[in-house]
Amino acid sequence: MLFYTTSTFRLTFATLMKKSKDGYSSVGKDICNALMNMPDNILRDTNDRIRHFAEYRVVKLRLPNSGLHLPKNNGFRLIYWVSTKNDVAVLLRIYPKRGSQSAVDLTDVEYDRLLMEMVNESKAGLLHQVDVSNGLAELSQNACLPGDK
């Protein structure tokens, strides 16, 4: 599976990584652990789905916060889009469920905005490809999805 990120994801991720005092700095490790340990079919068909279509899914994955020893119900929420036809997933947003940066559940309008951003960034070749086996290290900075190639 190839993983890409949008600018909103990168911004929220960087903000959390800086908040080590709040216990969020484990976010990279927690995302990588979850994504690496999930088989592709589970990544697509987990029960934490927000949108479900034949061609793609939008998933809200519940992750633990290992930095604060919080289980997944109190840890992070990772929103990602995943294709069912190609081995590609786009990380759209990450937010913690507890603490100073905690966010309320996203509305349909916010999901819509995140997805529209992904569409626009893919068209403009502005997605970043990341390596989930290496702490979300960037592999390329001018990527687009298969449909835009």
Next chain:
Amino acid sequence: MCTCIVEIKATYTEVRRQTAEVAQQGFDIDKYLDKVNVVCKKVEQVTDETNKLIETVRDHFTEFDVQETTELLAHSTPILILMDQLHRKLKESPLYPGLKTAVENYCDCVSDFQELCSDLQTFNIDIPRNEKCREVEELLRKLA
């Protein structure tokens, strides 16, 4: 038995050991702990039952249709109101110091239940009714 009760009982034993005066006070603490124990078990029971409900709904998350979701949300609203009332009562109760852990777990479970209801609403009701979402849908299908 939850950790908070064990801790309180350990503290209580220590206090009784020290002075006769504290032993007299221990009688009151005994009654207090009994009450805490009973209420704690009830709170844990509610938490367990709610967690079971959450797991069941999550396991069948994508199988609910609009009507079933609407019914489930209609039933969940009064439950959430009751849960909130119970939470406030517990926090105001003089038993609260002995129930803190159980109440915190209960509170997390209520928050999980709220999140689940919100996700179900988004998945089955809000997004299908949102015209803009349908416009994006076509673009997303091409991307996939």
